[in-house]
Amino acid sequence: DTDSLFIQLKKDEGKEAAQNGMRIAGDLNNFWKDKISSEYGLASHLEIEFEKYYRKFIITPARGSESGAKKRYAGIVVESAAGGEKEKLEFVGLEFVRSDWTxxxxxxxxxxxxxxxxxxxxxxxxxxxxxxxxxxxYDEKLVYRKRLRKDVDDYTKNIPQHVKAARLLPESVGTVYYVITKRGPIPIELKHNDIDYNHYIEKQLKPITDSVLSLLDKSFDSIVESDQLSFF
Incomplete structure (x- = not known):
């Protein structure tokens, strides 16, 4: 009962998005009510309701694919407010809402x-x-944070980065705060003046950029490399 259905309104329907959204939801509910009653002789318990209106909306492609990923999208939500409407940027399933990104x-x-x-x-x-x-x-913004789900000694195969960092600490912790250095993951409590900046560029900035700019036929590499070529 949490699945979403996205419908693109016609150009002039956005002016009364809430009313049109509720109208479309009512039409769909009536359609299923009549169809299930006529074909199966049963009462329909399927119900869809209007939730929100995005003035602009992007479904990001799944990594390694050109098709949109499930439950990974962002949009500008239009909400009713005192004296009119207000807009806010909303993320679902993207890096912004994940606790383990920097x-x-x-x-x-x-x-x-x-x-x-x-x-x-x-x-x-x-x-x-x-x-x-x-x-x-931006060194202070490069810290990863992740909880340990079990004792560090219980990890035996495919040891995650935060566990490697936790094993360097003299005492056990519930949540590990660490950075990626040229030596690997290091907890922030220890010396870490050799941060691997390429890691953050390639593993953080690049995938975020490509997930949206691929829709505009651009890429992170082409943008950054063009700057490097300008020196020659």
Whole structure:
């Protein structure tokens, strides 16, 4: 009972989105009521209801695929408010809502999608973020956080990064805070002045960028590499 159905309104229907959404939901419910009654002689208990209206909406492609991923989308939600309407950016199933992604990734994703929805150019902005990451200006935003689900000694195969970091600590912890260095994952309690910036660029910024810019026939690599080529 939590599955969603997305319907694209006609151009002029967005002005009264809530009314049109409720009308469409009513039409669908009546359709199934009549169909189930006429074909099976049963009362329909299927019911769909209007929930929200996205003024702009993106379903990101599944990684390694051109088709949209289930329950991975973002949009600008229009809500009723005192004196009119207000808009907010909403993420479902993307990195922004995951606790095990860095603050850099979350802030980057919010700003990137905001710019895309506002049809702003993002190329120079992305290049600037990459430069600042490499310069160490975002080090405090590169910390991963993940809970241990069992004792570190109970992990025997395919040991996750946060477990490797936890094993370096003198005492056990419930949640591990760590960064990726050129030596591997290191808890923030220990010296970590050799942060692997390429890891964060390739594993955080790049997948977030490509998930949305692929819809615009752009890629993270093409944007960053064009900046490097400009030096020659």
């Amino acid at each position: 603050r850099l990734a979350k802030e980057f994703q919010v700003e990137l999608y905001t710019k895309v929805f506002n049809e702003e150019d993002v190329d120079d902005w992305i290049r600037e973020i990459v430069k600042k990451v490499k310069a160490g200006e």
